[in-house]
Amino acid sequence: xxxxxxxxRIMRPSIATKGEPARLAGEVLDAAARxxxxxxxxxxxxxxxxxxxxxxxxxxxHYYRSKADILLDVLNKGQQDLVDIIRPLAEDxxxxxxxxxxxxxxxxxEVMMYQHPYQYVSLRSLNPNLFDGKTAQREGWxxxxxxxxxxxxxxxxxxxxxxxxxxxxxxxxRLTVRGILGSLNWITVWFHPDHQPxxxxxxxxxxxxxxxxFVVAGARG
Amino acid sequence: xxxxxxxxRIMRPSIATKGEPARLAGEVLDAAARxxxxxxxxxxxxxxxxxxxxxxxxxxxHYYRSKADILLDVLNKGQQDLVDIIRPLAEDxxxxxxxxxxxxxxxxxEVMMYQHPYQYVSLRSLNPNLFDGKTAQREGWxxxxxxxxxxxxxxxxxxxxxxxxxxxxxxxxRLTVRGILGSLNWITVWFHPDHQPxxxxxxxxxxxxxxxxFVVAGARG
DNA sequence: GTCTATATGTGGATAGAC
DNA sequence: GTCTATCCACATATAGAC
Numbered sequence: 001x002x003x004x005x006x007x008x009r010i011m012r013p014s015i016a017t018k019g020e021p022a023r024l025a026g027e028v029l030d031a032a033a034r035x036x037x038x039x040x041x042x043x044x045x046x047x048x049x050x051x052x053x054x055x056x057x058x059x060x061x062h063y064y065r066s067k068a069d070i071l072l073d074v075l076n077k078g079q080q081d082l083v084d085i086i087r088p089l090a091e092d093x094x095x096x097x098x099x100x101x102x103x104x105x106x107x108x109x110e111v112m113m114y115q116h117p118y119q120y121v122s123l124r125s126l127n128p129n130l131f132d133g134k135t136a137q138r139e140g141w142x143x144x145x146x147x148x149x150x151x152x153x154x155x156x157x158x159x160x161x162x163x164x165x166x167x168x169x170x171x172x173x174r175l176t177v178r179g180i181l182g183s184l185n186w187i188t189v190w191f192h193p194d195h196q197p198x199x200x201x202x203x204x205x206x207x208x209x210x211x212x213x214f215v216v217a218g219a220r221g
Numbered sequence: 222x223x224x225x226x227x228x229x230r231i232m233r234p235s236i237a238t239k240g241e242p243a244r245l246a247g248e249v250l251d252a253a254a255r256x257x258x259x260x261x262x263x264x265x266x267x268x269x270x271x272x273x274x275x276x277x278x279x280x281x282x283h284y285y286r287s288k289a290d291i292l293l294d295v296l297n298k299g300q301q302d303l304v305d306i307i308r309p310l311a312e313d314x315x316x317x318x319x320x321x322x323x324x325x326x327x328x329x330x331e332v333m334m335y336q337h338p339y340q341y342v343s344l345r346s347l348n349p350n351l352f353d354g355k356t357a358q359r360e361g362w363x364x365x366x367x368x369x370x371x372x373x374x375x376x377x378x379x380x381x382x383x384x385x386x387x388x389x390x391x392x393x394x395r396l397t398v399r400g401i402l403g404s405l406n407w408i409t410v411w412f413h414p415d416h417q418p419x420x421x422x423x424x425x426x427x428x429x430x431x432x433x434x435f436v437v438a439g440a441r442g
Numbered sequence: 443g444t445c446t447a448t449a450t451g452t453g454g455a456t457a458g459a460c
Numbered sequence: 461g462t463c464t465a466t467c468c469a470c471a472t473a474t475a476g477a478c
Contacts, residue, residue: 039350040261042264043263055444056444058443058445061474062443178404179432182404183400183401189403202393218404221438
């Protein structure tokens with residue numbers, strides 16, 4: 001059977017008849033994302049990832065060539081999932097800018113919580129020096145950066161539109177977008193999917209809605 | 222001469238007659254903060270810090286017992302500098318809540334930029350698992366956490382006051398504070414003190430003022 | 443496909459010369 | 461006070477058994 005190596009991850013052609021290999025590779029990736037989120041990339045050993053899987057490193061190295069390749073795949077998935085959900089909302093130009101921004105911000109916030117490990121690791125890895133010495137991953141790293149920039153472009157477009165038609169008050173859309181995404185991305189720092197306190201529990205949807213309204217109000221000025 | 226060991230750092234009694242030791246310890250700390258900011262704590266070796274100083278590890282280990290102790294001192298200084306500047310603004314109750322919040326937010330934003338390495342490392346180290354295995358630093362780590370909570374309390378107080386007198390529209394002050402601090406803390410992620418582009422240059426003060434207005438507008442709703 | 447064993451390099455920390 | 465030399469633990473990655 002033919003195999004496709006993509007970003008260091010062994011993948012069968014999209015529709016795997018047996019299904020097993022893709023599922024197992026996904027399990028390795030999920031485990032890695034969780035451990036990276038807990039301990040940081042540099043603070044995580046391959047043995048840690050294997051432990052999280054209840055296996056040994058043999059299993060990890062069967063699916064990935066190196067630790068850096070695993071990280072790259074985590075970043076890829078995190079960014080891809082995010083853009084897949086927000087792009088359609090950004091392109092719905094039937095709505096006025098503020099309503100569209102509200103939808104985008106709310107969805108972004110929800111992804112931060114529902115996909116917490118991936119998004120947390122993704123945001124922590126915005127540091128440009130992370131892949132410095134690793135020439136093998138340079139191309140993959142460039143791709144991630146580009147995806148991230150295109151993603152922020154979606155927000156910049158709607159903020160610019162709103163500031164031109166008077167909905168928003170900003171004179172510096174790029175800076176406003178940074179304010180918006182800062183509020184929303186910061187969720188990954190204080191939100192922990194595991195130990196959700198029961199008393200005074202606020203649902204993910206309420207959190208997302210509240211913060212989305214906060215950033216839209218900030219943009220209105 | 223008597224020496225005082227504080228958080229793993231060798232310090233002479235406050236007013237050092239010769240002044241040298243404190244200055245040199247501060248140089249080690251500054252270098253460590255810069256390298257931690259570039260490479261992350263786990264990604265930094267003691268040799269890296271020594272290189273940044275133009276020295277060898279002998280120098281570093283003369284002032285600090287361990288790498289974890291250095292980090293603890295970076296976090297301490299980062300948090301202390303921040304609270305020293307913002308607390309007076311928070312306690313100026315002659316101003317209405319929105320004006321006070323504006324001052325606090327602007328000052329917080331400026332500290333993020335002017336003290337970038339310390340603040341960046343500080344925020345990256347909010348991860349509770351960082352000092353997990355390190356029993357020697359547990360007490361110092363608890364202190365940092367407490368300082369951070371007291372600091373956020375300053376913002377919560379002003380937001381609550383404003384939401385009670387109708388200046389702000391929030392029903393969940395804690396969440397609003399997280400939105401506010403997220404926008405401002407995120408500065409450390411995209412702002413890099415070194416390669417400031419000359420063209421279309423926006424000053425630190427302009428950035429701080431713009432984002433401060435953004436978060437106050439967000440709180441107003 | 444997953445395991446154990448191991449080669450190899452690196453990092454934190456210490457000892458002791460100067 | 462700063463250096464060099466060194467110990468020891470651990471991490472990445474590979475080889476090869478099952």
